[in-house]
Amino acid sequence: MKHNIKVVLSLTIISSVMALLLALTNAITAPIIKEHENSAVGGALKEVLPEGENFVSVDLSKYDLPETVEEAYSEDNGGYVFKLKTAGYGADLILMCGIDGEGVVKGVQYISGNETLGVETTYGEKFNDVTAENIENVETVTGATKTTTAMKNAVKDALNSAIILGGGSVDIRDEATILNDNLKTALPAAEGKFAEIFITEKKGNISAAYKAENNTGYVFILGEIFVATDNNGAVLNAVDDTAKTEVEAVAAGIINSTMTEIDISGFADMPTHVQKAYKTSGGNYVLELRAAGYGINGDKYTRSGEYIQIKVSITADGEIITCKTISQKESEGIGDACAKPEFYNQFTGRLESNYGEIDAISGATITTNGFKTAISSAFTAVKILKGGA
Amino acid sequence: MENFKTLIIILMSSVLVNNYVLSRFLGICPFLGVSKKLNQAVGMGISVIFVMLLASAVTWPIQYYILDTLGLGYMQNLLFILIIASLVQFVEIVLKKFIPSLHKSLGVYLPLITTNCAVLGVTINNINDKYTFTESMVSSLGCGLGFLLAMVLFSGIRSKIEESEIPQSFRGLPVTLIAASFVSLAFFGFGSIVENLIGG
Amino acid sequence: MSKNNNMSILLKGILLENPVLVLILGTCPTLAVTNSVIGAFSMGLAAMAVLICSNTVISLLRKFIPDTVRIPCYIVIISGFVTIVKLLIHAFFPEIYALLGVYLDLITVNCIILGRAEIFAGKNTVGKSVLDGIGMGIGFTLALLAIATVREVIGLGSFAGMEIPFISDYKIEFFVKAPGGLMVYGIMIAIVTALTKGKVPMKKEFACEGCPSAGVCNTACKQVKEEN
Numbered sequence: 001m002k003h004n005i006k007v008v009l010s011l012t013i014i015s016s017v018m019a020l021l022l023a024l025t026n027a028i029t030a031p032i033i034k035e036h037e038n039s040a041v042g043g044a045l046k047e048v049l050p051e052g053e054n055f056v057s058v059d060l061s062k063y064d065l066p067e068t069v070e071e072a073y074s075e076d077n078g079g080y081v082f083k084l085k086t087a088g089y090g091a092d093l094i095l096m097c098g099i100d101g102e103g104v105v106k107g108v109q110y111i112s113g114n115e116t117l118g119v120e121t122t123y124g125e126k127f128n129d130v131t132a133e134n135i136e137n138v139e140t141v142t143g144a145t146k147t148t149t150a151m152k153n154a155v156k157d158a159l160n161s162a163i164i165l166g167g168g169s170v171d172i173r174d175e176a177t178i179l180n181d182n183l184k185t186a187l188p189a190a191e192g193k194f195a196e197i198f199i200t201e202k203k204g205n206i207s208a209a210y211k212a213e214n215n216t217g218y219v220f221i222l223g224e225i226f227v228a229t230d231n232n233g234a235v236l237n238a239v240d241d242t243a244k245t246e247v248e249a250v251a252a253g254i255i256n257s258t259m260t261e262i263d264i265s266g267f268a269d270m271p272t273h274v275q276k277a278y279k280t281s282g283g284n285y286v287l288e289l290r291a292a293g294y295g296i297n298g299d300k301y302t303r304s305g306e307y308i309q310i311k312v313s314i315t316a317d318g319e320i321i322t323c324k325t326i327s328q329k330e331s332e333g334i335g336d337a338c339a340k341p342e343f344y345n346q347f348t349g350r351l352e353s354n355y356g357e358i359d360a361i362s363g364a365t366i367t368t369n370g371f372k373t374a375i376s377s378a379f380t381a382v383k384i385l386k387g388g389a
Numbered sequence: 390m391e392n393f394k395t396l397i398i399i400l401m402s403s404v405l406v407n408n409y410v411l412s413r414f415l416g417i418c419p420f421l422g423v424s425k426k427l428n429q430a431v432g433m434g435i436s437v438i439f440v441m442l443l444a445s446a447v448t449w450p451i452q453y454y455i456l457d458t459l460g461l462g463y464m465q466n467l468l469f470i471l472i473i474a475s476l477v478q479f480v481e482i483v484l485k486k487f488i489p490s491l492h493k494s495l496g497v498y499l500p501l502i503t504t505n506c507a508v509l510g511v512t513i514n515n516i517n518d519k520y521t522f523t524e525s526m527v528s529s530l531g532c533g534l535g536f537l538l539a540m541v542l543f544s545g546i547r548s549k550i551e552e553s554e555i556p557q558s559f560r561g562l563p564v565t566l567i568a569a570s571f572v573s574l575a576f577f578g579f580g581s582i583v584e585n586l587i588g589g
Numbered sequence: 590m591s592k593n594n595n596m597s598i599l600l601k602g603i604l605l606e607n608p609v610l611v612l613i614l615g616t617c618p619t620l621a622v623t624n625s626v627i628g629a630f631s632m633g634l635a636a637m638a639v640l641i642c643s644n645t646v647i648s649l650l651r652k653f654i655p656d657t658v659r660i661p662c663y664i665v666i667i668s669g670f671v672t673i674v675k676l677l678i679h680a681f682f683p684e685i686y687a688l689l690g691v692y693l694d695l696i697t698v699n700c701i702i703l704g705r706a707e708i709f710a711g712k713n714t715v716g717k718s719v720l721d722g723i724g725m726g727i728g729f730t731l732a733l734l735a736i737a738t739v740r741e742v743i744g745l746g747s748f749a750g751m752e753i754p755f756i757s758d759y760k761i762e763f764f765v766k767a768p769g770g771l772m773v774y775g776i777m778i779a780i781v782t783a784l785t786k787g788k789v790p791m792k793k794e795f796a797c798e799g800c801p802s803a804g805v806c807n808t809a810c811k812q813v814k815e816e817n
Contacts, residue, residue, distance in 0.1 A: 007655045014650070014662050018467065018669030025673045026463040029680035036683045412767040414620040418700065421616070463676060466694050467668040474664060506617045506698040513694050558783035559775075562613060566775030574768040 045073055045081045048107035049098025052079050063164055066157035070094075072165065077101045080162045084154040088113060088120065088147035095124065095151060097158040103166075105130045108155055119144045123151055132159040132170075145333035186226035186237055189216035199322045200313040201253040201282040204246055207345070209254060218255060220247050231255065257281050267384050271377035275309075277385060284321060285382050286313045291374035293367040294335045295328070304329035308338060308371060312347070312378050316386055320355070323347035323375070335367035352379040396527045399520075403531030405579035409507050410539040411572060416507030420540060421565055423501070425551075430544040434537030436498040438530065441511050443480065444473050445529040448512040449522050469512050477503050507536060543572055598717055602724030608701045609732035610781045615701040619733060620774060621692050624765040626749040629737030630730065631685045635674050635693060637726025640702050641719060642670045644710040648718035651711050663706045668697045701729060732777075739773050740764045 045055045052075035060072060071083040078101030086093050093113035098106045108124030119141050126138050135156055140148040163170045184192045190212030197209050197218075208221045217236060220227045225243050228236040233251030235244045259278040264270050276288040290307035297303070306329040313321040325339045337343055338361060346358040355375055360368040409415045416437070423433045448469050456462055481499045484492035502508060511532045515525040546568050555564050608614045618636070622628040643666050647654075654662045675693050679686040686693065696702065705725055710718040742748055744764030746757025763769045 003655065007658050010654055011658055011662060011665075014654075015665050018665055019464065022463050022467070022669055022672055022676075025676050029676040032680040033676075033683075036680070414617050414767065414770070415695070417616040417620060463672055466672045466675070466697055467665060470664055470668050470697050471661070474661065506695045509698050510691060510695055513691055517691060556779075558779045563775040563779035563782070566771050566778070570768040570771035570775065573771055574763075577766070577768070 044096060044109070044111075045075075045098070047098075048096045048109050049075065049079050049081050049100065050106065051077060051100065052081065052098065053077065055081065058165060063161075065161045065164060068154050068157045069161050072161065074165065078166070079106070080158075080165055082158040082161055083111075084158055086150045086154040088150040093120070093147070093150060093154075095154055097127075097155055099158060099162040103131055103159065103162055105135075105155065105159065108151070110151075120147050120151065123148050127152075127155050130155070132156075132163065135159065140333060142333055182226045183210055183219050186219045187212060187217050187228035190214060190219075194219065197254075198286075198311060198313065198324060199254055200259060200280045200284055200286050201257045201321070202250055202284075202315070203254060203321060204250045206247065206250065206254075207348075218251065220251060220254075222247060229255075253282055259286055262385060269380075269384055271380055273374045273377040274381045277381065279385070280313070284313055284315050285385055286311065287378050287381055288326075289374040289378060291370040293328070293338065293370035294330045294364065297366050297370065298331070302331065308367070308374070310344075310371070310374055312375065314378055314382050316382065318352050318379050318382055320347045320350045320375075320378075330364065330367050335361060335364035337361045337364065338367050338371055347375060352376070355379075396524065399524055399528050400531040400534075403528050404535040404538065405576065408535040408539060408573075408576050409510065409532045410536055411569070411576045413510070415510040416505050416536055419501060419505060420536075420543065421562070421569070423498070424540050424544045425547055427541065427544045427548075429498075430540035431537070432495055433498045433501070434533070434540045436495045436502060437505065437507065437536050438533030439495075440473070440477060440480070440499070440502050440508055441529040441533045442526065443476055444469075444508055444512050445515055445525050447472055447476065449515060449525050452516050465513070465516070470509055473508055473512070474503050507532065539572070543569065546572065595717070595720055598720045599724040602721065602726070602728040603731065604728070606725075607728040607732055607781075608704075608725050609729055609736075610778055611785075612701075612704075613778070614704055615699045615729065616774075617695065618692050618699060619736065620767075620770040622689060623733055623737040623770060623773075624740055624744065625688070626734065626737045626741050627685070628688050629733035630749075631678075631682070632689055632692065633726070633730025633733045635678065635689070636696050636699060636701065636729055637722070638674050639667065639670045639696055640705060640726050640729075641722035642673075643667045643702055644705060644718040644722035645715060646670075647706045647710040648713055648715045654711075659711065660703075660707075663703060663711075664697070667702050667706065671697045701725060736770075736773055736777055739777075740769060744769060 042055060046052060054076050055073040056075070058072040058074050058080070060069065065072075068084045068086050069082050070085045073081045075081070079099055081096060081098045084095045084097060086095070094111040096107075096109045096111055098108075100106050105127045106129075108127045110120045110124055113120065123141060123144075127135070130138060135152070138152060140152060160170045180192060180194070183190070183194050191214065193213040194210040195213055197211050199206070199209055203209075206220045206222055210219045210221075212218065215231065217228055217230045218233075220229065222243055225239055226237075227239050227243055227247045229247065229251050230236055233248060233253075233255050235247055235251075239247075257280050259280040262277045262279055264274060264277050273289045273291065274287055275290055278286040280286060289310040289312060291310055293308045295304040295306040295308065306327075308328040308330065309326040310323065311326050312323045315321060323344045325344050328336060328339050330336045330338060343358075343361060347355060350358070356372060358372075403409070407413060410417065410420045419433055419437075424430045451468065451472070452465065456465060456468070477499050481492070484495070484499075511529050515528055518528070520528055547565065550564055550568055559567075602608065606612055609616075609619050615636070618632055622632040643663070646666050647663060650662075650666075671694065674696070675686075678689075678693065705721060709721045713721070738748065742753065742756060743761055744766075745762075746753055746760035764773065
């Protein structure tokens with residue numbers, strides 16, 4: 001019994017004395033630690049914007065900023081620091097981004113997140129001295145596409161936010177939203193629901209055409225102008241006369257075009273790239289092609305084993321009307337650029353003599369060459385088809 | 390669903406990418422000491438998983454409901470280590486009394502865990518990383534599984550080392566450490582695999 | 590107590606019973622913080638401070654603490670000092686606090702400290718215990734510094750953050766990463782073994798019986814040993 005009391009007593013006394021010592025130390029250190037933490041916030045701001053002075057937190061409720069912006073601080077020289085929250089490979093990737101009064105990025109720092117690749121901590125350096133104009137030139141990192149793309153988009157949001165906070169206005173809508181908004185304005189009856197159509201007939205300077213899903217009409221894009229027509233190709237909205245004439249000249253043809261499949265098995269010399277062929281009511285040809293890009297010809301451990309599927313419409317004289325990538329499984333972040341309009345739209349209006357001059361996809365020679373070979377076979381195919389069975 | 394994905398990421402990265410033993414160096418002592426035989430490695434590993442889960446389940450509410458509400462954050466270290474020590478004692482007593490068979494196979498390893506820095510490490514890390522209770526449990530499970538995995542893999546390698554001709558001064562611990570270095574190097578490869586598995 | 594004797598208590602921790610390279614204790618922090626010289630040095634000093642304090646207090650209280658609960662008492666004392674040191678570092682050296690992170694908390698379970706409490710401070714006078722603490726602390730710090738120097742110079746081409754010309758062009762990052770730590774530590778022990786052949790009772794095996802907390806889990810240890 002006596003022993004037990006001693007045991008309990010000794011443990012209690014030792015624990016209490018230690019607790020007391022701890023409380024004492026804590027009382028001394030707590031205020032100092034608190035001060036450090038406060039100045040650490042100022043320090044973190046200074047780290048991404050070294051020339052910044054007297055940071056003041058900005059009340060975000062007054063502005064319509066991109067969702068990634070969590071906090072914003074303004075400073076005496078007109079610069080801003082943004083705390084950005086985005087999602088990379090894991091959720092909650094937190095960045096600090098400092099932008100000076102001239103709209104130039106002065107520092108991007110990775111604060112925290114669930115990324116595991118290590119690239120996130122150094123990738124921010126690539127944005128030093130970048131502006132809204134040249135941020136597209138900053139390349140994402142292969143193998144860490146998700147993380148780096150998220151970071152790049154967050155920095156873009158910060159640049160836009162700096163313009164908005166500085167009193168300017170900037171379009172913070174993404175490209176798809178902008179397109180849809182324009183379509184909606186041109187043809188309100190469609191209620192914002194459009195489907196792109198694959199143009200198979202002569203199209204003049206029209207770059208793309210959309211059909212209202214509720215069959216209320218069509219919208220043609222002519223440069224920057226959005227021209228709405230009814231189902232017979234008559235222009236509905238107010239556009240200048242040249243645009244009107246230009247659209248009406250081709251609209252009906254595009255709208256009313258029909259196509260009939262041609263049995264290609266009868267053509268002995270038909271290139272193997274051609275999967276299906278159609279003849280349109282306007283006398284043009286539509287070909288479904290498969291291209292052997294990196295998915296087929298790439299490194300045997302990384303290739304996907306899939307062809308690039310391409311749809312192309314081409315006149316009987318061998319001029320490409322429309323070219324579009326339907327599906328592909330090329331390398332993520334490299335060859336998959338062949339699915340972007342910037343790439344395949346280059347073929348519009350090309351002939352057999354000059355299709356080869358298009359810009360290749362950087363870093364994806366196999367993809368580009370495979371794509372080109374398929375296109376060259378389309379010209380051959382049209383010649384064969386024209387010759388008749 | 391996003392939540393579920395976060396949990397999977399926490400689990401995968403604590404098992405493979407941030408493996409406690411091989412990349413964060415927690416729990417090196419038992420890793421080197423008790424990995425000679427496969428059955429020992431498994432026994433130790435399972436005990437560690439068990440204690441980690443239990444310790445996290447107890448320390449998480451204590452941190453958030455007692456220490457933080459009372460402003461006693463500085464008592465964390467002292468309280469956690471005492472909790473772990475008493476938990477281990479308690480579990481051993483309970484096992485011995487009620488499930489003697491399990492005590493026979495695992496009980497031996499329990500006392501060795503008291504001063505295992507991986508257990509204290511996981512409880513403190515869960516708090517530092519601001520995990521929710523569920524996330525804490527998942528990360529503890531992951532760290533435990535990672536420990537078990539490292540132990541099991543390494544016991545296989547050690548049995549090979551035992552049979553090899555090794556220069557005099559490298560015998561024993563040095564060669565074991567160097568072998569551990571290679572295993573750790575192998576785990577580096579998991580970094581990008583996890584992104585590709587779950588990231589897409 | 591001769592002067593000679595005191596000197597040997599102090600020196601044995603540095604050389605013949607170096608806790609890291611000969612006794613193989615405290616492996617976790619040894620590996621974790623030695624990717625930078627500054628981290629290693631701060632960890633060494635922090636652990637030394639805790640070691641000296643806990644050795645002093647434990648040897649003062651050695652007659653008061655009942656044998657049955659000595660380990661919990663030691664743990665409370667050690668963990669208390671760890672927190673004090675942690676709070677002080679946090680307040681006065683915030684950069685080092687950020688650098689050491691959770692490993693600062695883990696000094697609590699560093700077996701060097703509990704080991705010296707169990708093996709030495711619990712049985713010796715205050716004076717000797719303080720000397721033992723200083724000696725072991727210096728030995729720990731020096732060993733960490735040696736490992737960290739190799740890792741940082743080869744791995745980052747710098748020493749204590751200062752870039753070394755020429756070498757920094759040929760850095761091998763492997764050495765500052767986890768596998769490099771294990772390898773350098775292994776090679777260091779092998780070198781010490783080779784150099785001190787015959788003079789030092791080198792520990793050939795790393796198993797339970799070498800663990801300073803063996804006293805706590807006596808039966809467990811024996812069983813593990815038998816199975817081996």
